[in-house]
Structure formats: C-alpha cells, structure tokens
Amino acid sequence: MIRTELTSTLLAGSCLLDSTSTPQNNLKGALIERLTTYYATLGVSSSISDTCTLEEAQLRTAIESLCIVERIQGIISVNNGSTSTEEPPLLGVRDLAQIRTLLSISFHWGVEPLLSRIVSAWPERPNVATSNVTQIIDLTTMPEDYHRLSDLTSRILRLVFPAGPQQKSSNSLITEALLNRHLKDIFEPAIALGWLPKSLASDSMPPLEDARPFVMRLLGTLPVSQTIAALGGVISTRSSVQHVRRACGYLLSRQLLRPDGIRGLCAAIFGESEGDDIKLEQLEHVSRTLSMVPANINPQDYFSAIIPRLVDLLHDAKSIAFRRASSFTISRLLTNIETSSPAPQIILSTLHFPFLHVSSPGMAGGSPSFPDVAYALSSLSILLANSDPSPKLISTLLSPIIAPLYAVMHHLDSSRTSDPSTREIVHDTIMTWFRVSAAEEAVATLMFILDDQDGKLELGFDGKIKRAERISDPLSLFTPESLRQAEETGQLESGANWLDLYPDPVRFVGFIQSINRQDIISNFFVLVLEAYRDNEKQNNDPIQTLRYLQVIIQMQTFLSNDSKLGGFQDPVQILKFIEQVLEDSQRHPNQTSQKKEDFPSRLAQLSLEEDRDTMEEGEDSDDDMVDSEKRDIGTEMTETALIILLSVLEGNKALSTRTTPILSNILLLLEHLITGDSPNGIKELAREVRLVLTARLAMQNAPNFKDDEDSHQRDVQKVYQQALKLLQDPILPLRAHGLLLLRQLVSPSRSEQFKAVDPALIPAIQDVFMQSVQDNDSYIFLNAVQGLAALVDHGGAPVLKRMLDTYTCGIDGLEGSSMSQQDLDTRLRLGEATGIVVSRCGTTLGTHGNYIVPSLLRVLRSSNVPTALKMSALSLLADCQKTYPLVLLPFFGDLSGGTLDLIQLETRSTEFATTIEDEPTSKNSKFPGLRRAALHFMSLLLKGTIENIYDTSFRRSIYSEDLIRRTKLILSYISDTDADVVVRVMAREALELSKQLEYAIIDPFAVG
Template sequence: MSELAATLRAGSFLIDSTSTPQTQLKSTLLQRLQNYYNCLGTSSTIDDSASLETVQLRTADEALSVIEKVQQLLDADTVGTAAPLLGTRDLNQLRTLLSITFRWGTDPLLSHIISSWPSTSSSPIAGAKSLILPRLQMITTILQRHIPEILKSSISLGWLPKSLATDTMPPLDEARPLIMRLMAMLPPAEAIVALGSVMSSTSSVLHVRRTCGYLMSRQLIRPEGVKGLCAAVFGDQEDVDNVELDKLQHISRVLNTPPATKPEEYFSTIVPRIVSLLQESHHPAYRRSAAFVLSQMLSAEGGTAAKIITGVLHDPLLHVNPDTESTAATVALRTLATLLTNSDPSPKIISSLLSPVVPPLYGLLFHLDSNRMSDPELKELVRSLLTTWARIVSTLEAIDVLWFIFDDESGQWRTDLEGGIRRVAGTQPYEKLSLFTPEDLKKAHESGELDSGANILNVYPEPRHLVTFLKSTNRDDILSDVFVRLLESYRDSKNDDNGNPLRTLLYLQLIMQIQTGMSDSSKSAGLFSKPIQILIFIKQALNTASTSHPVPAPPPKQKKENTGHLRMSDLRLNVEIEEGSSSEKGDSDDDLSDSEAFTADDEMNETTINLLLSVLEANETLSARTEPILNEIFELLEPIATNGPSAVRAVAREARMVMTARLALGDSASPKRFNAETEDPREIYQKALKLLQDPILPVRAHGLLLLRQLVSSDSPESKKLDPALVPAIQEIFLQSIQDDDSYIFLNAVQGLAALVDNFDRSILKRLVHLYTKQLDGLEAGNMSQQDVDTRIRLGEALSLVIRRCGEALGATGNVIIPPLLRVVRSRTVPTTLRTSSLSLLADCQNTYALAVLPYFVDLAEGMVDLLQVETSSATPVQNSTMDDHPTSTNSKFPPLRRAALHFLSILIRGTTKEAYESSGNPPLSPELSKRMRITLGYISGTDEDMLVRVMAREAAEDLAQLELARVGL
C-alpha cells in the first residue's frame, strides 16, 4: 500500500458516516482516535479524563495532520512525475476532514482568542496557546469551500495589533503574504463574498473590520472588482431586474468608502468602471446599481467622485481631442441617458449632469438637424436630454446656461463616414457679405434663402432653430426671460460703438423669430402671461435713452423719413404690412441734408414701444391700476410723443392712448380691481391636477402646493372657488397625506386644515372618523407602519384645526373629544396613536377650556386609570423606545405616561382657572381628588422615568391648587 493510500486510510478512522448522539460523542471520538493511532502504529495520548472540548480539538488537530500529509505527498510525487489521481471518495474524505478542522479546531480556538482581547487579565486562556491555521498549499478544489473560515482566522491573527499581542499569542506575520496571494487568486466576486462574511461574523473586532475593509478596497480596484461586487450582491444570473433598495444602498456604501490615504487614486480607478457598467446589457440589476451609486456620488457637491464622474461623461462632449475614437461622444451620450433613466428624477443631479454640456449638446442637435443623413435615434436622444434638462432646471439657471450657446467656441461637430460624431477645432464661420446679381437674387428667392427667417449670414446659433427648440420645451417662463435678455443685449449692442454688428443682427433676428412664432394671441398670451419683466425692461430702455440722449426739438421743416437702418416696426402683434412699404424703407439717403436724423436710440425707442403695444395687446386687463410701473412708462413716453422722430412719435402716442383708455375703462366699468397675476380658480385647479399626474416628484409637489394655496384663507382665489370642487380637493389631500415625501404630506396636512377652516365644517367629522376608525376592536393591534403614519398625519391636521377653532371649539367639542378619549383608553391601539390622541386632547384644552369642562370627570378618571395601570417601577429598564417600534401596543413606553400627565396637568390648571374666574364649584369630587393625589404621589416616587416622576410632582402641585379652589380658598 502506498504512503498516500495509508494516510487516507488512517484519516478515514476519524470520520464516521453515521450520526452520533451528543451524549455518546466523547466516547465515540475517543474510539475514532484510538483506531486512528492504531492504524498509524502509534499509541494514544488522550484518555477518558479529557473533556469533550479537548477530545474535539485533538480530533481536529489530527484531521489537519492528515490533510497536510496528503498535500506533502502530492507535492513530492509531482516532481518529475505525473501527479497521482485522487478519486471522488478521497476528495469527499478530505473535505470532511477540513470541515472537522474548522468546526472543532479553528473556530473554537479563535472564539477563545477573540473573547480574551477585551480582557485586561494577563493569564492565557486554556487551549488558546496555538491556533490551527490551514496551509494555503492544500488542494484548491477543497480549499475554496472554506475561504471565509481561513480568512477569519488568518486576518484575526495575521493582522493582530501590538496592543493585543502577547508572548503566548504573537501576530502570525507569515499569514499575511499567504492571504494576499489567496486574494489575488480568487475571482473578485468570491473574495468579496468571503470578506463580507468575515466582517459580519466579527463586526465587534475593530482590527478585523478594518483589515477586511482594506482588503475589500483592493478587490474593488481590480479590473473586475466593481462588477464582482455586483455579482456578490445580486448574483451572476442574467436578466435579473429585481433590485432591492437595501442592496443598492449596501453597494453604494462599499464603493463610497475609499482608503483614507489615496481617495483620489481610488475614485479615479473605480468611477470609470462604474460608468462602463451602465452599458451592461445582460444584467439590468448591475446597471441599476451603477446608476444608484453614481447618483449618490453626484449628490455630494464638490466631492472627488463627483468631479471624476462629470469629467468622464463631459470630456468627450466639451473638448476637441483628435486622439479619441469617433464613438466616444456617442457612448458618453448614451451613458448620460442611461444614468438619468435609471436614477431617481432629482433636479439637482439632472442639473449637475446636463447643465455643463447644454451648449455642446445644442450644437450637436443643430448639426444633426441640419444633416439629412443623421442617425434619427441619436438625434432623438440628444433632443430628449435637452428637453429633460429644460423642463427640470430653474428659470435662472436655464437662462444662464442657454446664454453660453452664443459664445460656444469649443469646436464644431462633424460626422464621419461610419456615422460617428466628434468635436473638431474651429468655430462657426461668418460668411462675407456679397452683392446679389439679378440672377443670384432670383435663385435665392426661389430657394427660400430670402425668407424672413433665412440665416443669410450663417450666424450661430441659427435663429429659427434656436427659437423652435425653446418653444419645444413648453417653458413659457424661460422663453419670456430669454426674450427680455435678448432685448437688453440688443439694446447694449446697438449702443456699443465697438460691438460686433453680426452679433447685433443675431439678437435682432432672434427677437423677430420669437415674435413671429408667438404672433397668434394664444401663444403670445403664454409669452406675456407675466409681463412684469418685460415692463421693467421697457422702463429701463426708455429711461436710458432719455438720459443719455435727450430728445431734441423738432426742426422747423420735416422731410420724408428715410433711415437706411434695419427697423423693427414688425414687432407688433397682428400688424398688417402694406405692399410697397418695404421698398420705401429700403431707400437710403441718410447723407442728404434734408433727411430726418434717426439714431440708434430712436430705433431702440421704436422697438421698445412696439414691444409695449404687444404686451398690452396680449393682456387685455393690463393697466396702470394692476401694474403701477405703467405710470412711470407713461411719463417716459411723453417727451418721445412730443419731440421724437415722426415714426417713433406715432407709436408713442398710440401707446399713451391705449394706456389712457385702459385706465379710463377700469374707472368707468366697475369698481372691481383686476389682477394680471391672478388666475381663475378653476384654471388653477386644472393646472394643479395636471401637475399631480406628472411622474417627477418636484412637479407633483408644486401641483399640491397650488391646491393648498387655492384653499388657503389668505388666497383671493379661495373666495371664488366653486364649492363643488372641494370634495375632490379633499380626496387629493387625503391621498397625498400617505406620500412618503415630507414636502408633499406636510402640504396635504396644511391643505386639510385649510379646508376645514375655510369651507365645510363637516370635513372635521370625516377627519376625526378617519383618525379613530377601526380602533375599537382587536384589529387595531395589527396596524401597519403606513397606517400609523397616515393617522399621525391626520392628527397633525386635526391639531391645526383645533388650534384655529378658538371659541368655536365649544360647538364641535362633542365631535372631537369623546372619540379621542376612546382611543386613549383602548389597550389594543398602538401606543404611538394613544400618545397622539392625548396631544390632541391637550390642544383642545389649551384652545378652549370650556369645551373640555363637561368631560372633566371622564377625562380625569381616564388619565388616573391609565397612570395606575401603565406605571412602571424603577427596577426594569426599557431597552427599546417607542420611536423604534411605532406600531407596538406596549403601553409601558414612557411617552404615553408623559403625555397623560401633561394633559392631566393642563386639565387641572384650566379647571382651576375657570373656577376662580367664574366663582363656580369645579367638578372635582373628594373621592376623585383623593385617588388622583394618591396615584400622582406614588408615580412621583416610583416610576422608572425621571421626567415622568417630575411631571407627576408638578401635577400633584396643580391638584393642590384645584382643591383649594374647590373649598373656596
């Protein structure tokens, strides 16, 4: 028989396939050891006097000896010869021996060692002088099943700090390189799973936890580390899309924990791999986790990871790099879209991802729209990104970012033969002006190059395309602000002698395109729905022109006006242009001595006044009564209407006439005051309903805010609100009160309170019913967290209503107080709700004590009963709190007794005050007084909660004052 076979045969005596009862385990193990030693030809050194733990440890020691001997024989036999083969039975035997080694050897000894570390005793623990540590050279197929056990013992002792090391327990320094080699051999997923198992099983050992974290970081920076982490959490099965939030948060915590020494190097390594995981097509769970991790990193403003993420995603779109592949920009775009699709719709994240690249994205969209051979899928992707950004960001941010389009000189977009896109050096060229021959003029007219919106000079951004994009966002506020800013820029550019005339022309074309696109009344109403900004610009423009260049006195003789300048008289809405007028304005004889001077300020005045007429035309109720700024504009128009050039004088007089007629119509028609900012309540209601159906949370929250403002007492629309709409609004609030978002449910709470306060008081009965329903039976003890939260929020609404009632509470007290008292007395109701009901009863007492006075006896006896039954002595100590278990019916939580004592105190004080003020006899019988005094005295001296004892003493003092009032003192 070979030595290998003999060793395996000896090891077989340590294994018994039959189960052994625990009572016979020691004798059985001794018999196995005896057979094992007999097979080896040695004598046994252990007898019946040894303990079971000692026998188990000896068995584990010998099992490890067999494994090491087998490994040595295998290593020796493989030198120059073929390796001997082990059968399936032999491998199973070795696995069993290794399991015995860990179960009865490594694990118990390691537990002894770990338990000794916090101890200050210098005496070693018996049996802990050495630790069975399996060698890493053993058979790989057997070893992989016990990686966590090997890591647990090796890390515990291999990285043992000096503060825990002793002479009998030195650090196993030789284990460190072996563990590092093992970690490098294992796939990242297996290594991460093993390290996680060690961390969870030894979470209380600080140096083990830190070492595992260090080793985990080394695994993450391996090429497949990030993907291995996802495989460890979600598994490697494809097409798994069931993603739990706690798993996403776990992955995020792991990846967001860099080494303390080199965080930048760590994030620079893993962030590109997380980004690349967004394109994982076979594992939706991996893609979702990558998006979640990136969104969490982006939420930390100014963080190292956030800067790296934006660099990876933005660089292919922002910079010209001839070395990059033509697919880099396309990959960046698809990655951005995937990240936004798989992340929560956070305006902050959308802004940080898209705002820096809006100018190049718009340039790419213009390039794709201009190229008929463009990829339609890519074009729609770019358009969706821009539209998403425009609908989410604030107006101010949108205007600032869009304005960078005018100065985007980082490069042009080009499409190669393979369909790839890239940025190339250069800026948008301006073609030189050239004269049209009659033949060229005919061709240009036939091709449409002479249309009013034609971009003859190839300026960028192309006016018609940019205006079309702005209108597609459906953001009238953005379009309106862009319009005002264009007007201001056009004014400044006209007055700048060193300005670029092509830039001035670009501003003018954009203004005209916006005006043309909004020429019908329905669209212009959106552009001018909030005209205050435009009116401010009009005032500033007229004021600037009048102070810098006062209107001169007219010459004694006026000649025909021929300016030779590009005019904006077509800025008016619905203005008909007579045929032949363009040819007259096309003549240029400014150099003639008898021509009327027409300066840049005059042209700006004409533009501004035509804009004023457009605003007035779009807002039929706009007058100086609703917008006082029109009074100032009216005064600024007077010198222009008197002394300005004829064309400007005409429009200035027309504007003053319209404004005067508006004001006169307001005085004669009705004393009712119009408000341009006030919308019809039904329109607000419909707008709010539309917003509430939006999938984006901030949009829904805004819709709820509109409804709350609509029913608020300080809202003028609430007085005009149709009562038929109130039930639907109430239902919306009741549904929204269940939302997890605090902004939404707080608005719903305030909205419900406003409904009760301003409309039908019968709503109060329903709120009380919803708060107290189904709390009388046994089902009250099986309430879910959501049900408890909903009732607590209903209680917040009731609290607002109660505090607003004032003396009117006397008429509704019978609706509120008895149901609340029933909730307080019910032991099947969660303690959180009983405490909430006590708080509401306290609100009733504080709001109007007379409403509570008829229920004094029932309330006082109820509080005494509760305190007698639920008092807790100082011996036991609560390990959990009511906040930890909000659905629990455990009535021993201190907050319940505190709430009862608080309510009893204010009930007593309120009754005392009423007795003194009315000189009446308080409803306090001697029996109830004695019972209250005894109960409060007992609680003040024995309750486990210090605050309860203090409140009981204060309540006893208040009771003494009530007793004095009862006897007339």
C-alpha cells in the first residue's frame, strides 16, 4: 500500500518535470501543460489558466513541487505516526534525483523570486548600484508575496523538523538533501523574515518568529563548517540588507564561539585546499572574521575564548591550511590590531605564561590551566614557521622570554635525558630572535643573562619550570683534600665549570658564536671586558668576576680560531682599551710571576684563610703546584687585546698609524711584546698586527697613479697595492700570495718590472720581508727569504747591511745568551737569504766582503750564540769561498787558523745521546754538525787554494809549512778518533786535500 502511494506520488512529480517530452521554446506554455498533466494525474481539476504570467506559472510549479516533496517525506519518514507494520519503502537513485530537482525548483522558482521582490520593496537600498535599469515594483502584491514566502519557508523548515524545533530532526534522504544542498537557501528567507525589524514589519507583513527557533536549532546541531559556510553565503548574497547582515554576523559569532567554531570557519573557507592551494585572500578572510568583535560581546571575553583555540589549532597536524590560518590570524592580532585591544596581551599571556611564572625550588611550577613548556615551545615554533618573517612579530613574541628560554636551553643541554626535539625547538627559537633583533637589544639581553645570578632554571618531569637551587657559598666548596681531588679529576681544567656558574661560560660563548652576528659579538665582547675591568677595580663579587673572566677566556679562544671579528661601532674606544691593556703588560712585567697561581686555586685559597695554620709542616704553597705555570690574567687580557686589534683593523680598512695616532703608540707597545719575554702566542699575534700596520702604512704612503706614467710603472704600482692589500688579510694563503707578489715584483727574472720599481718603495718592501721572515709558516718565510735575496739585487748594499745587522744583533750580550727558538729561526732564515745573495754575486762579491766576512767571524767568535747559528755562519763562509775565493783573502789566516782550532777543540770521542735537532737553541759546541760544517769549509779553502795556486792567483806562501803540517796533524787525528762517522770521512777528504796542497806548493811547474 505504501509503495503504491509512493509510486503514484513520484509519477505525479515527474509530470512537473516532464523529462520524457521534447523541449519547448515556449516556457510558459510548457509549464502550463505540465501543470495540467500533473493535476490530471492527481485526479483534481486544473486551477491554472493560459492568461497567467510566466512568473505565476513558475511559482505554481515551485509550490506543487514542494507539495510532492512533502508527500514523499510523509510516506518514507519513520516518524510519520502511522500504525502500519509495513516497512517504509526505499528510494532509488532516479527517485532521489527527481526529488533533488523538485527541491531545486521550489527554491529557484519559488523562494528566491519571492524573497527578491520583498527585499527590493524594503526602503533600504544597495550601497552600490548593480544596474542602471530602473525596476518597477508592484507594491499591491507585496502582502500576498510575503505570505507565500512565509508559507514556503515554514513548510521547508518542517521538512527538517516535522515535530517542531524542540524535537528530533527527520533522518530521511530528503532532509539530508535539503541540509547538504540548500542550507544557505533555507537560511536566506528564514533570517530575512524571522529577524525582520519593527521598522520594516507591518500588520500585513509580520515577522516570521516561528523561523527563529528552527534556525537556532539548525545552527546548534549542524557542523560548524557547514553553518559558517551557509551564513557566509547569506551575507555575500544579501549584504545590502542591513538587518540580514547584522543577524548573520551575530549568528556567525555565536558559531565561532562554539568549541570547534574556529576549526569550522577554516573548514568552510579552505575546504580541501592544502599547501600551495592556500591563497592570501583566504587567510585574510579568516583573520578579518576572527578579529571583528561582535557588538554584544565584551572584547576581553571574546578574545579570551578564541585565542586559546587559535593556539590549539596551531597543532593540527592534519591540515596545513588550518595551521597557516591560525598563525596568520595570531600574527595579525599581534601586529595590526589597535593598541586598546586586549588581544595582544591575551596572546602573549597564553604563550609566555610557562616561562614567566616560575616556582621556587621544591614547589610545583606553572598552573594547570595553562599549557606546559613543551606545548608553548611547539606553539611558538609553529607560529614562527607559518608566519611572515616579520622582525616586529618575532620581537613581540620572543623578547620578553629570551632569558628564560636560554635557561631552558641550558638545562636541556646539560641533561642527558632531555627530549632532542624540544632541545632543537628551543635552540631554533632563540637563534631566530637573535638573527633579527637589533644589536643593542641583543647585547643587552646577553648581558642580562650573564648578570642574572638567579636565572638558572630547571624543567621538571611535569613539563613545568622551576628555579634551580643555588649554592649558598661556592667559595667554601673546597677543602685541601677536595681541592686535590678536583685537580686530579680535571675539575679545575680550563673550561671546567667547577663552581657551577650560570650561564656556563663554555656553552654561553659557544652559543654566542653560533649567532654568527659580528656586531653582536663585538659589542658584547667590549661590554664584558669593561665589566670585568670595572669589577676588578671595585673588588666586587669574586664569583661575578670569575664569570666575566671565564667568558672572556672562552671568547678569546673562539676569536683565536676565527679572528674575523669586525664591525666595532667605535674603533677609537676599543683601541684605547687595547692600548691600556698593552701598557699594563709593559708597566708590570713581573705581574705574571706574581699571579702565576691558577685563579681557581686563589679563590679556593681565600676560603681556606682560617685553616692556613693547620696545614702540615713542609707543605708548599700554591706557587709550587703543577698548575702554577698556567696562563695568568694579564697574559689572557694581552692576547685578547691583540686578537681584538686584528679584528678592528680587518673591520676598518682606513685605520693606520697615519690616520689614527693611537696606533703609533700601540705599534711601539707591540715591539716590546715581540722583543720581550712574552709567550710565543702573544709574539706571533704581535708580529701579525705589526705586519698589517706596516703594510697598511706602506699602502697609504705609496704614490698615486698618474696618467702620464709609463705603463710598466702603473703595472708595478697596481701589483704593489694588491700585494699590500693581501698582506692585511687574516687568511693565511691570501697573505702568502701577497708576499709572493712582492717577491715577484723585485725579482731580477722580471727585468721590466725590476727596473720599474720605485726606489722609494724599497724600504717598505724590505720591512715586510724582514717581518715575514719571523713567521712560523714555511711558505711565508721561504718567500720572505727569496724576496730579501732578490731585493739585495735591487737595493744594493743598504739592504744587505740591514740583513746582516739583524743577523748579528745582540749576539755578544744578554740577547745572544738567551736566544729563543723564534729568534734563532729568524737569524737562520736571514742567513739563508744571505747565502742566496752570495751565490748570485759572482765576482761582484768583493764589493760586499768587507762587511759580510767580519759579521760572520763575529758570530764564530761569540761564545753566547747557539751552535746552530755558528753552523749557519760557517755555511755562509763556504758559500763565499765557492762563489769568489778572493773575498776571503784578507781574512785567510784568521779563517784557516780559527777553523783548525775549532775542529781540534770541539772533537769528541764519544757520541751524544741527543742531537742538535733535539736542542736547537743549545750552545753546546760538541755537536758533530758544527765539526762537519767546519770541515766542509776547510775542504773548500784547501781546494780553492790548490786551484788558485795553479792559476797563479795565490802566492805559494799563503799556506806556510807550519800551517800545512798542523793541518795534516789535526785532520789525521780527527779522522782516526772522532766519534762521528761523517766527521771522520770528511776529515780524511780534507787530509787528502792538504797533501795535494803540499804537492802544489813544491810543484816546480806551479807559478807563484
């Protein structure tokens, strides 16, 4: 029975659609024909006439379509109140398609035209005219149209809630089709009539108050995304009607305040959009919608409700669009909203609460109503990752919590059980802030962290932060026994945080290094140096002094590994600080010996003053400890000052002794460091600074290019300028290349350039070479040696004299007896350069012999110089003999007799356990290398004399019979008794040459 009724009803509905008939061009006639067939099928008389208009035919079709849908709803509904036990029939696919078409006709030809005519008759007009055609509205039909629309709207709402808005909704497929396809079409008339203001209502057109509970019930039961999309559609299509727009805004805000309101808004706007499909207009729509506070809601209450949900939406791992929308909205609320809005304060309070509300040791941290640290960190990270890289946003979000964030990072880095992902988020968040923040703010924050003695925090297992317990008196940590144990276990080694300082200096400086911003690093370093100096002068808290000192030492280590520290905003200020440090090192040369004890040991000693009388008799003080030779504060400050000076010079290319007078004073202080008993590291740094200043001054004093100059001269000047520029570079290969360019510039092999070098440039070039000879890098000092040798060919005797003066300087005084390895290496390298010069001179060596040979004899006769330097002198004499023997003729007697004396006196019958390579600065003349060098020179003297006797260049009497006899006797003895095999072989070779010399003297064919 039910099935038959359903079939007949569907058949009648198909007449309204007339899907089987051919299309007709006359729509009104077609509709009248369909309605006539429809009424005939139902067995009722037709009430439609041919005189009706097209609009009336369409409206009648819409009304009858809704009637068919209502009858079908009543047949298939399980809640129709029927007592029949027959199961309700099921609808097929074609049946559902027919019902959907009927519903569309009801809205398209019924609800929409009626609503459009009614809205057009209301006194309110659109803000923007959409058409220039004036519409004529028939106001006489308005009451009838209004009642028809009200009736249609009520009937449609009853399809959803057959028993009323307070009862359950229908679960039929018709209801599903209505809600899924026509929710906006339902809301349009229901809101327009249900929320009709009194100004527009009348007795003939009363508000449809019954529609309100239906709409509110729909808004409360349907998904938020669906209702928001429908309400948004109503606003966009009927935005010219003020009361509709106002009512939709109110209802929309109510939907947003639902627990899943914001998520529903995003779902309605983005739909299936993900990743690259997200448009800026969609993000702005979400932000604009959530930023507008409803008129009847307190802004504080509104933002307090939606902001925690926005933060929660940041963690939606399923939708990229939702995260971006939430991030975009929060960023706009923070940066673009009015200053009077409570939104920024609520956002920051929500995100910052776990970091700023810290409990005391032993108490539970945080508040259960606020998220824990991990959640807040994740929120900040996601927010920054999905927002525009705005410095203002980053500063607003992170500036108030950088100090506690660093404390959390410090704790996570110190704990082996910390979550790696949390640790990475904290580090990335802090680094993001430091990369975009102003240098002044960043430096002030770093100093605040360094000075905050109560800033150390701990992260509990409950995810809350609490303040770490402080050591009440860290200076009383060590007793003599515990101090000894701490030294044995390495707790007092450099870099060890043995006082549990916060921040840990090693990690703190490592973090500053990772910031990789030179302006922050340099300015912070200057502030720490000044703070340390002031703290020392005022004798303030020793723990704070130690904290500054440890940071300085660690930064010095960092700077020594990477000296590219530049960007000092006030070079003169830092230069004054450097000058003061260097003056202190010169003014108090014994300060090092007075402060040899390790600083931790001195602090521990302060805490043990009262127990000094109880120490065991005979126990030595800290001065005799193994650690007593550690670097003192003055040494650390001096080395740090030199590193900073290099950095300042690199960052300020215009600074030189010519433009900045204070650098002249610093250069004099550098000479004191280089020539004094400073550590090798300080000497090396001082030499590097001196080379940079020398090259920079030479570069600024060089003549400018002139248009009328020869092309070769211009090329030489360009190479000269380029070489000096490279010599100032901190990168060693570039500095070495600059030295190579200078060497090539004065090389005789390049005759054109060699001739074009301005003689006025020679002193500066020689200064560079003389300083580079002292460098520890082999490539640099070898190029310097070659450069000096080439420079003698161009500069002549003055260049060679300066080399020899440096070679023999101070060998008779205290300097010679306490010659360092570096000083010895410098002299040996100058000797190597002199040897190259000697080999190149040929017969012109005679012009230099009057100051070369005496200088070398002075070295041989000195008892203070190392044996290696005497070997160098003998080697140079041998080079002179090989190059031009006549240069030694005036000194022949002294040289031959002195060499024999040396061989005779320094012979040794037993071997040394050590070699000269083991003790390069040793003055022990018994090393076999010295005898080898002397025998080599003696052999060259004998061989050269023999050759020259036959060439009649020498007189036969130059070697007397007594000298020959003595030579043969000594050489014979050495060849039999010396402990060194090489010495014995060389002695036999020289002995053979002495015999040949004797034959040459008595040879009657020899002329002389």
